[in-house]
Structure formats: C-alpha cells, structure tokens
Amino acid sequence: MAEEKDTQKKSWFWNFIDNIQGDKVILIIIAMLILFSIVTIFSSTSMLADSRTSRLDIFKEQMVTVAVGTGLIAICYFIPRIWIFRALSQLGFLVSITFLALLHTPLGVEANGAVRAVQLGPIQVHAYEVTKVAMVLYLAWAIHAYKNDSFKIANWLSSRFPRMAFLAKPGWKRMIYIFLPVLAVCVGILFGSFSSTMFIGGIMFITILIGGIKFKDIIPPAIACIAVACLCAGIYLVSDGKVFGRFGTAISRMTMDERHRDIKELRPGSEEFQKALDAIKQPASAKIAIHDGGLFGKGPGNSTQKYTVPLMFSDYMFSFIIEEYGLAGGIVVIMLYVSLLARASLIVRACDNEFAKTAVAGLAVLISGQALMHMFINADLGPLTGQTLPMISHGKSSFFVFSIAFGVLLSISKMAKAKIKKEEEESEPLVEGLGIQDDNVQDTLSELDDFESGKGLPS
Structure with a gap:
C-alpha cells in the first residue's frame, strides 16, 4: 500500500509538471536561480545583520520576497492573451x-x-x-x-x-x-x-x-x-x-589605478587614507574571493571576504558564489544565463507576433547581459557599475521586476507552444495528402523502399 501511495504521489507530481505549458527549461532555470538566491542570501548577509535584526530575520524576509516574486511569475504566466501584455506595455x-x-x-x-x-x-x-x-x-x-x-x-x-x-x-x-x-x-x-x-x-x-x-x-x-x-x-x-x-x-572608478598609486603617498590611519582604502577594497576583496574559491570552493557559510566587502550580497554576489562553491558553482550559474539566452532564441523562432519576438529577445538580452556585466565587474574587468546578479543578488525591487520578466517569457512561450500545437492539429497530415492511407509512417517508408528496389513490382 505504501508503495502504491508513493507511486500515486510521484504520478501526481509528474502529471503537474507535464501539464505546465510554458517552456520547461526556463522554468528549471528560474527554480535554480531562486534556489541559489535563497542559499547565498542566507550565507552572505552577515553585514546586514545588526542589533535589531538577525540573519534569520533576513532569511525570512528573503523567503517572503521569493514568495511574492513567484506569485508575480504565476500571474504573468496565466495571462491568456498576448494583446494584454501589449496593451500594458505601452504604459512602460x-x-x-x-x-x-x-x-x-x-x-x-x-x-x-x-x-x-x-x-x-x-x-x-x-x-x-x-x-x-x-x-x-x-x-x-x-x-x-x-x-x-x-x-x-x-x-x-x-x-x-x-x-x-x-x-x-x-x-x-x-x-x-x-x-x-x-x-x-x-x-x-x-x-x-x-x-x-x-x-x-x-x-x-x-x-x-x-x-x-x-x-x-x-x-x-x-x-x-x-x-x-x-x-x-x-x-x-x-x-x-x-x-x-x-x-x-x-x-x-575608471581611474582606479591612480588611486592605487595615490594611497601610497597618504599617511596610514588618516581620514584620506581610509577613504582611498575603501575605494579600492571591494574590487580587491572580490578578486581574493575568486582566488580562494578554487575549483570546489570553501563550502556553504565559510566565506571570509563577506566580512570585508560591504556589498558582497549584491554587487559582488558572483565572487561570493565562487568563494563558497568554487569554479564549479560559478560555471553552473553561467550556464543558467547562457541557457536562458538559447531558449529565448527558440521561443522567438516559434513566435509569429512582432511584439512577442521583440519582448522575448529584449528581456533575455537584458537578463543575460546584466549577469555577464556583473561577472565581468566581479573579475575586475571593468569599473564598478552596481548591476546585480539577476534573481540571485539581494534586493526586492530587482527580484520583483525580473520575476515579471521571467513570467512574461514563460507566458509567451506557452502561447507560442499552444499555437504551434493548434496549427499541427488543424493542418492536413502530409502522408494523407500524398494519398497514402496507412497510418504507420514507418510502414509507408518501407513500402516505398521496396517499390524503389523492385520488390514491390508485380511479377
């Protein structure tokens, strides 16, 4: 009986997954990004905690943020017509x-x-x-x-x-x-x-x-x-x-190298020295975090640079991920954003609506482009821009608006998929159009092969 119940539960779960009409790869990407967000926010927000709030309070706040963001994704997903998105978008x-x-x-x-x-x-x-x-x-x-x-x-x-x-x-x-x-x-x-x-x-x-x-x-x-x-x-x-x-x-920010030279001329402990030190501390600590992470990282909760970088949980989240989860964790995050871009290109090809094509492509470029810029800055390949890691870094506004973006992507992918399915059902089968009555395409192809080889000719 227990095995039958487990089978029924699994069947219910997989039936629920199968009934989701949107792009399932994008759905998996969203789930993975949210999972990364929950784990990394809990571990990286030590500097946010004070006498009034604890890390547990911050974690609870993040869970509420995730719940609201998931609700926004669901609302966008269940919008049934593309014209509704188009009508709302003109207010952008x-x-x-x-x-x-x-x-x-x-x-x-x-x-x-x-x-x-x-x-x-x-x-x-x-x-x-x-x-x-x-x-x-x-x-x-x-x-x-x-x-x-x-x-x-x-x-x-x-x-x-x-x-x-x-x-x-x-x-x-x-x-x-x-x-x-x-x-x-x-x-x-x-x-x-x-x-x-x-x-x-x-x-x-x-x-x-x-x-x-x-x-x-x-x-x-x-x-x-x-x-x-x-x-x-x-x-x-x-x-x-x-x-x-x-x-x-x-x-x-673009002349950071000059600040490295100027700090040597200042007296340690002075106010000017401290300001110059703060200006160069974050990029240097981010690079140290990447270096210390190695291949598999220090493990969850073992980051040390989060105590020296005030904005580790937002502007330098990718460095934090590599420090705790290593290059392997960083590659997984990169693959998620690259996969989003790839899936979006497939959705664009399936759309026949100009608004849908431009919206999907633009949102995918926005999300992936911001992630790429965030990674470049964390690797000290450019000046600090303040661009967070979409759906992972701390920040309610960012999480909510990107949740809407992902909801739009899912909804349009659902509409495109439904339209393709409808056209396939309404279109006349190619085999019947050729006058072949056999429903089994493989048998039909075998008959054609026999005919071409002479086996099907009357003796």
Whole structure:
C-alpha cells in the first residue's frame, strides 16, 4: 500500500509538471536561480545583520520576497492573451519617466551617494530596476505598432489637422515613439548613475535593433544621444560637479589605478587614507574571493571576504558564489544565463507576433547581459557599475521586476507552444495528402523502399 501511495504521489507530481505549458527549461532555470538566491542570501548577509535584526530575520524576509516574486511569475504566466501584455506595455515609458521624476521629489531616497529609490509608503522601489524591464516591453510595443502602423494618436492628429500631417511619416513616428523616449529615459537616469545610463541605454538600442529597425535609421538618434551626453558633461563641468555629479563618480572608478598609486603617498590611519582604502577594497576583496574559491570552493557559510566587502550580497554576489562553491558553482550559474539566452532564441523562432519576438529577445538580452556585466565587474574587468546578479543578488525591487520578466517569457512561450500545437492539429497530415492511407509512417517508408528496389513490382 505504501508503495502504491508513493507511486500515486510521484504520478501526481509528474502529471503537474507535464501539464505546465510554458517552456520547461526556463522554468528549471528560474527554480535554480531562486534556489541559489535563497542559499547565498542566507550565507552572505552577515553585514546586514545588526542589533535589531538577525540573519534569520533576513532569511525570512528573503523567503517572503521569493514568495511574492513567484506569485508575480504565476500571474504573468496565466495571462491568456498576448494583446494584454501589449496593451500594458505601452504604459512602460510613462511608468519609467514617472519613477525617474519622483526621484527629484521628497519621495526620493538616497542610497550609496545617489538618489535611486522612491519611497511609496512602506515600500521602497528602485527606479532604475523598474525602468529596465518597463522600457524593453515599451519598445517591443512601439516597434510592433510602428511596423503595423497602429499609432492611433499620431494617425488621428495627422488626418484631423493638416498642419500635423508630418506625423503620418514613418520617420517622425520612429522619432516620437521610439527614439525620444529612449533619450528622455537616458537623461533621467544620468542624474543618478552614469554606468546605469550606459547599460540601460545599450540594452534599449539592442532591443530596437532586434525589433528590426534598420541600423541606418538608428545612427542619427545615436549621434543625438552622444551630443546630449556631451552637453550633460559640459553642465557637470560648469556647475562644478553639482549637476550630473555621477560623471565624477564614473571618472574616479575608471581611474582606479591612480588611486592605487595615490594611497601610497597618504599617511596610514588618516581620514584620506581610509577613504582611498575603501575605494579600492571591494574590487580587491572580490578578486581574493575568486582566488580562494578554487575549483570546489570553501563550502556553504565559510566565506571570509563577506566580512570585508560591504556589498558582497549584491554587487559582488558572483565572487561570493565562487568563494563558497568554487569554479564549479560559478560555471553552473553561467550556464543558467547562457541557457536562458538559447531558449529565448527558440521561443522567438516559434513566435509569429512582432511584439512577442521583440519582448522575448529584449528581456533575455537584458537578463543575460546584466549577469555577464556583473561577472565581468566581479573579475575586475571593468569599473564598478552596481548591476546585480539577476534573481540571485539581494534586493526586492530587482527580484520583483525580473520575476515579471521571467513570467512574461514563460507566458509567451506557452502561447507560442499552444499555437504551434493548434496549427499541427488543424493542418492536413502530409502522408494523407500524398494519398497514402496507412497510418504507420514507418510502414509507408518501407513500402516505398521496396517499390524503389523492385520488390514491390508485380511479377
């Protein structure tokens, strides 16, 4: 009886897995990333614990974050129609620019020397994290509308008012609906982070290229973005660093080698020495963590560099993973993000909707690209950017928005799979189309072989 119950339980579990219509490989990737997140957050957040909170409290908080994130994935997964995503995505630019504007109000919260979060009651929302996903989805909608000429407001204005007839031209539609929102968002982010501007701006331009906008059409807006960046740099210099102050932060991070030389000239124990030491301590400790990890790592909970790197649980999570789980653990994490990119390419090929193709490709590039940049920074192959490891690093806003991104990927993969299955059922079987009545294709092929060899000819 016990064996029968176990068999029934296993059967129920595997039946549940089989009934999931979304891409199961992406589902496995999500589960693995969440598992890594739970284990590593519990082990790496020693510096977050204080007299009021313990590591167990932080772990419980992370479990709540995972539960909410899983709920967001489920909500997105069960959305039945692609037009619902498309309708919501056209609000992406409005959502992004609203959060960026709120950073300059009393609701803005300063973190690590810059205002990057918005306090909405008890909830603190990281504006840049929301902007990443919102703008990718918005651009997917805009490109779909551009190719189908379905910009209702522009078309209505151009037909209603003769002076606005220029809005009917494709070039103006590209500029107003695609390139100007990208430029506005980049300028909004530049107030708080130069590196985030470069990264998010790059992801947006890649999404535009993936969507099928010709490269020659992107060159003029790209030049305009460079001109605006130069203008912002000029404002930074004229204002003596008071406006667009993150230019100075970017320059200081790119000249880290000079700080290594300058610290030798400072007196140990002085305030200047301590500031210079803090500026170079994190990258050095991250490299030490990678070196000490070896092939199989020190084991869970045995990291030592987490006590010297204040942001080990966010900006340097990949170094922490290698220190505790070794190069083997690091390779597993890399494979998860690479596999996501590979599966997304298959989903794109199965989609016949322009919005779905651009959204899936853009979100996959965003997630994998951010993970790759995080790894490069941890290996000291570039200046610190503050880009976390998606779905693993500590941070509620990041976890929630990437949960939505994964939910969209799963939902679109489910829709694409269902459509392919429906088309296969409705299409006329090839064998019947040839006039062959035998249902067994293998037998039919054998008969053809016999016919070609002369065995099937009448004697």
